[in-house]
Amino acid sequence: MTRSSQQRLRDELVASLALMAAVAAVPLAVTNDYWLGVLIVSMYFVFLAGGWNLLAGYAGQFSLAPATFAMLGAYGTGLLAYHWQVPAWASIPAGILAAALIGMTLGRIVMRLRGPYLALTTLSFAEIMRIVIGNSYDFTRGDLGLSVPALTNNRLVWYYVFVATVVLMQLALYALLRSRAGLYLMAIRDDEIGAASRGINTAFWKTAAFTLSTALAGLAGVLYAHFSSLVSPELGLILQTGLVICMVFIGGIASLVGPVFGAFLVYLASEALREAGGVQLIVFALLVILIARFFREGLWGLARRLLERPAP
Amino acid sequence: MNALAARGIAKSFGGRKALDGVTFAIDYGELVGLIGPNGSGKTTLLNILSGHLVPDAGEILLDGKPMHGMTPVRAAHSGILRMFQLTRVFRRMSALDNLVTAGCALGLEFGAAQARARELVEELRLEHVATLDAGNLSGGQQKLLEFGCCFMVPPKIALLDEPFAAVHPTMKEIMAEFIRRRHAAGQTVLVVSHDMPVIVELCRSAICMNAGVVLAAGETREVLANHQVIEAYLGGEAA
Ligand SMILES: Nc1ncnc2c1ncn2[C@@H]1O[C@H](COP(=O)(O)OP(=O)(O)OP(=O)(O)O)[C@@H](O)[C@H]1O
Numbered sequence: 001m002t003r004s005s006q007q008r009l010r011d012e013l014v015a016s017l018a019l020m021a022a023v024a025a026v027p028l029a030v031t032n033d034y035w036l037g038v039l040i041v042s043m044y045f046v047f048l049a050g051g052w053n054l055l056a057g058y059a060g061q062f063s064l065a066p067a068t069f070a071m072l073g074a075y076g077t078g079l080l081a082y083h084w085q086v087p088a089w090a091s092i093p094a095g096i097l098a099a100a101l102i103g104m105t106l107g108r109i110v111m112r113l114r115g116p117y118l119a120l121t122t123l124s125f126a127e128i129m130r131i132v133i134g135n136s137y138d139f140t141r142g143d144l145g146l147s148v149p150a151l152t153n154n155r156l157v158w159y160y161v162f163v164a165t166v167v168l169m170q171l172a173l174y175a176l177l178r179s180r181a182g183l184y185l186m187a188i189r190d191d192e193i194g195a196a197s198r199g200i201n202t203a204f205w206k207t208a209a210f211t212l213s214t215a216l217a218g219l220a221g222v223l224y225a226h227f228s229s230l231v232s233p234e235l236g237l238i239l240q241t242g243l244v245i246c247m248v249f250i251g252g253i254a255s256l257v258g259p260v261f262g263a264f265l266v267y268l269a270s271e272a273l274r275e276a277g278g279v280q281l282i283v284f285a286l287l288v289i290l291i292a293r294f295f296r297e298g299l300w301g302l303a304r305r306l307l308e309r310p311a312p
Numbered sequence: 313m314n315a316l317a318a319r320g321i322a323k324s325f326g327g328r329k330a331l332d333g334v335t336f337a338i339d340y341g342e343l344v345g346l347i348g349p350n351g352s353g354k355t356t357l358l359n360i361l362s363g364h365l366v367p368d369a370g371e372i373l374l375d376g377k378p379m380h381g382m383t384p385v386r387a388a389h390s391g392i393l394r395m396f397q398l399t400r401v402f403r404r405m406s407a408l409d410n411l412v413t414a415g416c417a418l419g420l421e422f423g424a425a426q427a428r429a430r431e432l433v434e435e436l437r438l439e440h441v442a443t444l445d446a447g448n449l450s451g452g453q454q455k456l457l458e459f460g461c462c463f464m465v466p467p468k469i470a471l472l473d474e475p476f477a478a479v480h481p482t483m484k485e486i487m488a489e490f491i492r493r494r495h496a497a498g499q500t501v502l503v504v505s506h507d508m509p510v511i512v513e514l515c516r517s518a519i520c521m522n523a524g525v526v527l528a529a530g531e532t533r534e535v536l537a538n539h540q541v542i543e544a545y546l547g548g549e550a551a
C-alpha cells in the first residue's frame with residue numbers, strides 16, 4: 001500500500017479513535033443508566049457495522065446476514081451456559097467461534113454467487129436460522145428468549161468493556177487493512193477476475209473475509225447476550241440487518257471510521273425517533289438512497305472533502 | 313524445449329467452434345505477434361492459455377510440462393501473466409496500489425513491491441497520475457497500468473491482448489519501447505494486435521489465426537506473405 005492510501009487509512013483510524021475517546025468521556029457527564037444503555041447498544045452495532053463493512057465495503061461481498069451471526073454468537077454462549085453450565089470465559093470464545101465457523105461454511109457455499117444472488121442466498125439463510133431458533137422451543141426456548149448469566153450488573157463496567165473492545169477491533173482492522181490482505185480484498189472487490197489473473201487466491205480471501213466479518217458479528221452477539229442477560233430470535237430480524245447497512249452507508253462505506261460514526265448516529269437517531277414508530281427505517285432508507293446517489297462516501301467522505309478543501 | 317506450447321486446443325461455445333485444433337510453440341526469449349481477423353479466436357486462445365477457460369481438447373505445455381486443471385491463479389504463479397482486451401484494473405485503488413498488489417500477489421515483500429512499483433510508474437510515465445484511483449485514469453493510462461502489472465515480477469511469458477488498441481501514439485511508443493527493452497533482456501512475449509506496422513516492426517515471428525485455426529506461423533514477413541493469410545484479411549470470415 002502506498003504512502004497516500006496508508007495516510008488515508010491512518011486518518012480514518014485516528015478519527016475513529018478520537019470518536020471513541022469522546023464516547024469514553026460521556027459517563028463523566030451522563031450517569032443516566034438508560035442513556036448509557038443506549039450507547040452500549042450503539043457499540044453493539046459498531047461491531048456489526050465494522051464487520052459488515054469489512055465484507056461489503058472492502059471485499060465487495062454484500063451479505064444480508066450480519067444480524068444473524070450476532071444472533072448465532074449470542075445463542076452460542078447462551079446455550080452453552082444454559083444447558084451445560086459452561087462458564088463465561090469458555091462460552092464467550094465458543095460463541096464467537098461458532099459464528100465464525102458457520103460464517104466460513106456459508107462463505108464457501110456462496111463462493112461463486114455474486115450481487116443479487118449472494119444477497120438473496122444470505123437473506124434466505126438469515127430467515128431460516130431465525131425461524132429454526134424461534135421454533136426449537138425445547139432447545140432454545142424459542143420466542144420466549146433464553147436467559148444468559150449476567151456477568152455484572154454494573155452498567156459502567158459494561159460500558160468500558162464495549163469501548164475497549166471497539167478500540168481493539170479498530171486496531172485489528174487497521175492492521176489487517178494496511179497489510180497485503182487489505183490490498184487483496186480491495187482488488188477482489190474491484191475486479192474478481194482481474195484479481196485471480198494477478199495470482200490472488202480469491203476463494204481463500206473471500207472466505208477469510210466472510211469468516212472475520214461473521215466473527216465480529218459473533219463478538220457483538222456474545223457481548224450483547226451477557227450484557228442484556230436475555231437473547232431472543234429478534235436479534236436476527238432482517239430489520240436489524242437493515243439498520244446495520246444503513247449505518248455503514250450513512251457513515252461512509254469502505255472507510256475505517258464511517259461505520260463507527262454511522263452506528264452511533266443511526267442508533268441514537270432511532271432512539272430519538274422511537275416515539276414516531278415505523279418511520280425510522282423509512283427515514284434511514286431515504287438517507288441511504290440520497291447518499292448512494294449523491295455522495296457515495298457517506299458522511300465521512302463529506303467531512304473529509306470539507307477538511308481537505310484548500311484554504312481560500 | 314519451448315517456453316509455452318499448445319497442442320490441438322479446441323473450444324466450442326454452444327456448438328460453435330471458436331478454436332479447432334490450435335497447435336503452436338513459443339521459444340524462450342521470443343517475441344511473437346498473434347494476428348487474425350475479428351472473431352478468429354485470439355482472445356479465446358489467450359483465455360485458455362491463462363486458465364480462464366478450460367479447453368474441450370488439447371493440452372498446454374509450460375517449460376515442456378503439461379499443465380492440467382489450470383486456473384488463473386495457478387497460471388499467474390507459474391509465470392503466465394496476461395493483459396485483457398477489455399482493460400481490467402482495480403478501479404478504486406490508486407495506480408501505485410494496483411502495481412503493489414500485483415507484486416505482493418506474486419510473492420514480493422511489501423517494501424520491494426513499493427520500490428518496484430515506483431520504478432515502473434516512472435518507466436511508463438505515469439508519475440503524475442500514480443496516486444489517483446485507477447478508475448480515474450484515462451483509457452490509455454489504464455492500459456499502460458495493466459501492462460505494468462504484468463511486469464511487477466518478470467513473467468515467464470506475458471500474454472498481451474491488444475495492448476495498443478485505442479492508445480495514443482506516444483503511449484503506444486512507450487509500451488513498444490518497454491517491450492523491446494524487455495525482449496532484448498530475454499523476456500518472452502505473445503502480443504495480439506491488429507496494428508500490422510507495429511507487429512512487423514516489433515515481432516520477428518508471428519502466428520496468424522482465422523476461424524479458430526492457425527493459418528500460418530513463422531517469420532512475420534513470410535506469414536504476411538502467405539496467400540491464405542492475405543485472403544483471410546481481405547475475404548473476412550470464411551477461409
Ligand atoms: N464466452 C463466449 N461465449 C460464446 N461465444 C464466444 C465466447 N467467447 C468467444 N466467443 C466466440 O468465439 C469466437 C472467437 O472470439 P475471440 O474473442 O476469441 O476472437 P478474437 O480473435 O479475439 O477477436 P477480436 O479481434 O475481435 O478480439 C467468436 O465467434 C466469438 O463470438
Ligand SMILES: [Mg+2]
Pocket residue numbers: 354355356397473
Ligand atoms: Mg480478441
